[in-house]
Amino acid sequence: MEHKAVGGITFSIPDGEFAAIMGPSGSGKTTLGQLAAGLLMPETGLVYVDHIPTSSRKKRFDISNKVAYVSQFPEHQLFEETVFRDIRYGLRRKKYSEREITAKVKDAMECVGLSFEAYKDRSPFQLSGGEQRRVALAGAVVLEPKILILDEPTAGLDPLTRGKFLALLTVLQRTKHMTIVCITHHLQDALEYADRLVILNNGRLVYDLKPAEIRCALEDPAIALSPTPLLRFRKELESFFPGKIDSELVQENKLLAFLTDRLMRTLGDES
Ligand SMILES: Nc1ncnc2c1ncn2[C@@H]1O[C@H](COP(=O)(O)OP(=O)(O)O)[C@@H](O)[C@H]1O
């Protein structure tokens, strides 16, 4: 009855990278995220966090100081009476003074776009879905991890909130130099925000590529990646102007800038 959730996977994520982990349901994404966070131990093979094997018992504490894991639907794990208490929970075993704790919680809240004064005393249960996700993210950020692993952090959020949440992650990547590992089902989000896409299928790593290289994965019938509207539009443009559309143009702003530039030139030539 044995079933291998993931196997034969070798890859590494360099410091400061934003990696998106993708793949159909049951492909092993959550398992991989939990292995990377040191929450699951592999039966065979090794997982290193910042050069420390997660299997090392002696270094367990070091690893837990380096990685923060935000599970899927993290709002199910909010339980304290106030937002402040919920976020500070992860600091309970650290020897910080009350003043330091308050400063850290405040910083983490501002980092995720929650005003300290407006939210600290509110009940986490009376917040919107997007606000609850931010509280959960602040609970991870307050630990000041080097590496942040998130399992489908935007699942169930409306498109606007989803975009804002992802933008927050890139801010953490840039300002706090965090390495971000984000499991997601949204191809366009991954193309917009990630430096790299790691695609799993049946517990195997099938693609490890840059956003600009997504075409080869799309053309592979073995993995069910459906092209996003933007990629379909790009393909259409390509059929009209073969070889003229740069492979880097898989992001909305880049494609728009490119089209605007060409349009301006054409209009300029006409006048
Ligand atoms: N606790 C578990 N016990 C048995 N099988 C599991 C368990 N967790 C996950 N699996 C199986 O492992 C595979 C990978 O699961 P998972 O990592 O959750 O995939 P994903 O996150 O991509 O949907 C699936 O086939 C799933 O059914």
Ligand SMILES: [Mg+2]
């Ligand atoms: Mg999962």
